[in-house]
Amino acid sequence: MRRYALEIPISAEVETWLNEVRYFAGNIxxxxxxxxxxxxxxxxxxxxxxxxxxxxxxxxxxxxxTSAKTGKNVDDAFIEFTRLIINSVEAK
Known part of the structure; x- marks a missing residue:
């Protein structure tokens, strides 16, 4: 998971970070x-x-x-992430 604040645009930093993760960890x-x-x-x-x-x-x-303050969609983010991990493991 990578979080960023909605009050700022997606920066090149997010893209660079993701490219580095994918380089070292593959298509996780x-x-x-x-x-x-x-x-x-x-x-x-x-x-x-x-x-x-x-x-x-x-x-x-x-x-x-999501909103950490109100809790909106926080559970959904973790549920979706868990689903992605399970699907990734099952595909191997």
Whole structure:
């Protein structure tokens, strides 16, 4: 899992980090998590959700938005990550 704050755009740092992970660990399950979903109502959306989903798709990953403050989608992120790990193990 890789988390970033929704109030800032997906940076080159995220892409570099993911490329390094994939280089050393192969095609392991990966979820890009946009956190601080609760701030969207206050500050507005900085990154387009479709853009983030497309970025994740290009990287053979999935994208989920969460709020640690409210707990929204946090359980879903862990459930999805667990599902990806199980599917990865079963495929081997």
């Amino acid at each position: 399950p990966f979820i890009l998590i946009g956190n601080k979903l609760d701030l969207i109502e206050t500050i507005g959306r900085v990154i387009d959700k479709q853009q983030a989903e497309e970025f994740a798709r290009r990287k053979n990953s999935i994208y989920i938005e």
